[in-house]
Amino acid sequence: LTPILLITFPAATQYFMWEKMRLPIGATFCVMTLHFGQWMNRVFNFYMWAWFPVNFVTPSLMIPSAIFLDVTLMMTGSYMFTALFGGMGWSLLFYPANWTWLAPFHLAVKHPSGPLMSIADLMGMEYVRSATPEYIRIIERGTLRTFGRDVTPVSSFFAGFISGIVYLWWV
Numbered sequence: 547l548t549p550i551l552l553i554t555f556p557a558a559t560q561y562f563m564w565e566k567m568r569l570p571i572g573a574t575f576c577v578m579t580l581h582f583g584q585w586m587n588r589v590f591n592f593y594m595w596a597w598f599p600v601n602f603v604t605p606s607l608m609i610p611s612a613i614f615l616d617v618t619l620m621m622t623g624s625y626m627f628t629a630l631f632g633g634m635g636w637s638l639l640f641y642p643a644n645w646t647w648l649a650p651f652h653l654a655v656k657h658p659s660g661p662l663m664s665i666a667d668l669m670g671m672e673y674v675r676s677a678t679p680e681y682i683r684i685i686e687r688g689t690l691r692t693f694g695r696d697v698t699p700v701s702s703f704f705a706g707f708i709s710g711i712v713y714l715w716w717v
């Protein structure tokens with residue numbers, strides 16, 4: 547859902563900067579400013595004000611996707627091809643770009659009470675969330691698991707298709 551919703555502002559900014567100034571940096575500029583604002587929000591509101599761990603509220607990284615979108619517009623010069631190829635690349639690069647900083651949380655650690663678990667599971671178990679019911683914590687049950695074990699490729703290609711449509715809509 548993040549790539550689909552987040553392509554709106556970069557598409558509009560890219561259109562303005564390409565039509566008015568012929569600069570192919572609209573999406574990257576927009577994503578960098580949005581990313582800076584998200585970090586300011588996470589640090590001041592979640593960490594300093596609510597004492598929420600920063601590891602749980604880190605914003606998603608869309609900078610490689612924005613660079614790909616800008617390069618696609620620069621190489622093709624067409625909004626249609628940018629929507630087709632750039633919109634698909636925008637969504638397909640979302641998972642690998644975020645995997646680089648999410649991968650260390652999948653390392654195995656031995657809990658002092660005995661079980662072997664990942665760092666992400668340990669963080670989720672140790673951080674007390676008193677207001678969250680247990681049924682909300684259970685994720686990926688009855689969702690895209692009917693397509694098989696890995697839902698990431700299916701959701702990424704679907705997000706790429708929809709991102710192309712949303713890109714054209716906002717341009």
